[in-house]
Amino acid sequence: MLERLKQEVCDQNLELPRAGLVVGSGGNVSGRDPETGLVVIKPSGVKFSKLTPETMVVVDLDGNIVEGEMKPSVDTGIHLYIYRHREDVLGIAHTHSPYATSFAARGERIPAVLTPITHMIGRDVPCSRYATPGEVDTGQAIIEAAQGGWAVLVKAHGVFTMGKSATEATNIAMYLEEAAFTTHLAMLHGPVEELSQEEIDRCYNWFRKNYGQSGGKKVNA
Ligand SMILES: [Zn+2]
Secondary structure, eight states, rough: OHHHHHHHHHHHHHHHHTTTTOOOOOOEEEETTTTTEEEEETTTTGGGOOOOOGGOEEOOOOOOOEEEEOOOOOTTHHHHHHHHHTTTEEEEEEEEEEHHHHHTTTTTBBBOOOOHHHHHSOBOOOEEEEEEEHHHHHHHHHHHTTTTTTTTEEEETTTEEEEHHHHHHHHHHHHHHHHHHHHHHHHTSSSOOOOOOOHHHHHHHHHHHHSSTSSSSSOOO
């Protein structure tokens, strides 16, 4: 069942080590099927090199295993908490990518100083309060801090990104780490100037209209 979604979720999990966002078996991506509401997620403790679409685990929103031989990711409860509280979310990625997580270690947000990331998420990257690892407290902290947005740092933990698909959530995780790295370098030189919310909104709407092959007419073509 859900063969295409399993393939997508597997592919996107494999992007995490390729992009240098994870080590060992840490980090995970899931996707929700909009029709059945079922969630496909990475199995727990399995190295990325061993992942195949068949090893993905299918669970319902209450965490019952619907299909799969293995135990789902230890973070499944957090993913499911987010899906239960955000109907617009169809994909989630979680990493401890180092530059973004260095902001989380300090309990600080990543300011909106670069257009590539604000194109994608339309705001800064907020940092949640400290949350005890596990489904309810971490899930609540993410939902509170996200305020309907697509990316959150969890204080003293790492990064959770959300999207309209597993692919979109993973893309945001990659661009977020790049933005955290560059923002970190910029901050070494002194204070940074944050983009105004008006300009961020313009970037976000422009990107939504024009990006990709199905976007609007080509600019500067
Ligand atoms: Zn984690």
